[in-house]
Amino acid sequence: MIKIVSAGLLAALMIVGNATAQTYVRYEQNGMASWGELKGDTIEQLSGAPYLEGKSTGKSVKRADVKLLAPVEPKLVFMTALNFKSHIGDREPAKYPGLFTVPAHSIIGPEDNIVRPAESKNLHYEAEMVVVVGKHAKNVPLEKAGDYIFGVTAGNDVSERDWQRNDIQWLRAKGTDGFNAVGPVLVKGLDYTNLEIEGRLNGERVQGQNSSDMLFDMNYMVYYISKYFTLEPGDLIWSGTMGSTKKMEPGDVYEVDVEGVGVLRNKVEQGK
């Protein structure tokens, strides 16, 4: 009897162990932004970002009573061009990642709208998986790269294709303030080399692929980026998008669904 109970307990513990994914959020309440850990319907407030060893403050709040913010606070945001075979068409795959950067203030959260600038005519979605760096990283060997990745979230790298085609570099097309939606949560403990990523326009699946199909996986990205740049806790690395993308119109809703993370949903509104 005792044996059966303890075996049952063990099994229960193992299930909990498998589900050790921890879910973090950033939220705003009464004008104050905080980090927290999401447990069921409740957010337990943390003293700081989880990757900066934020500890429980003992305070908690209902998820429904706060506004969720982007669950990230990076200094640097690294993006990648053409990192899924399905997105490169007839082009030959690159020999190394096609990096570029956007400013951190281009990021919006899961409850924000994507604002289409008045002069924009061709605003596209790009569903991506995003990882958050957990430790200072410089010249990290490939086999250790996993130690430097804290967790996973979802991102929509909204891109103005006309600007992207006409400008000399992609900064404005990819990095204008408000162009990069991230969330809804930051999850630790997922296998980011094997997660389904799906993009839905007004509920219809228009993008979808597994992160295992990335030409350069996130471990390689950390290795490669840290060869040239210094990564700090909280910095972001985006997977690149998959398939082909289309234009979004005001009123459209785009969802990015990353396995284990949940759904990042943003509405498109017309800017002035």
Next chain:
Amino acid sequence: MKYNYKHFLSLAMMVLLLPSFASAGTYVRYEQGGKISWGELKGDLILELSDAPYLGGRETGNTVKPSIVRMLAPVDPKDVYMTAFNYKDHIPPANIKTTPYPGVFMVPAGTLIGPEDNIVHPSDSANIGYEAETVIVIGKRAKDVSVEDASDYIFGVTAGNDVSVRDWIDADIQWFRGKGAAGLNAVGPVLQTGLDYKNLTLTARLNGEVRQRGNTSNMIHNFDEMVSYISKYFVLNPGDIIWSGTIGTSEKLNVGDTYEIEIEGVGILKNEIVQGE
């Protein structure tokens, strides 16, 4: 006391000169005993400041001789904006299109090095080139600023060498690695306020020989236009920096070379090229 025209003249001169003198300050960032500080350079003394001058840093009362500190890049930005092909005499390669508006791109702040640092030639590159530029520092948060108001948001001027790894730029999809890898962008020696940043002469020398020369009055999009354009899409914060784009022709730097950039009122930014591992 009798007043004559000479008194009047000198009084008028003083009144005319005072505002520009009052607003001219020479600021440095330096390290001493592992501590990084901002300071105002006066003669051969640094007056330590409590914070960056554009964040209202005040004199702490501490002073130090410049000769016993290590000078750092006199900037501490979150965002670093650069500009492609912003002087008519800097001709783009045949495969690069230009635009009627600024060709803005971004590099991470971690790329910056100071006036006492060496430029490290990456071991996996066969071709790095100099690019002498004028750099401005933003003084106030700026969003949707008009060209007319832009000067209110510009705090001061320094010099920069946007060292560019030509073979990476040619091979990569974007310029990010070739322009922004750690250590590629030298800035300094001082941050100077009170200069007319729309009319500054820049002279750059490779091992003492003049290679680049220009004046910011020849920028295709001047700094007021740059601030206005950038702030239409991006929020600019105090300390952010904007580079002018380079002048003339950029040539290769070899290990052992010294490149120096002189801007009137700012002084000379001088860095040596050393071999990376």
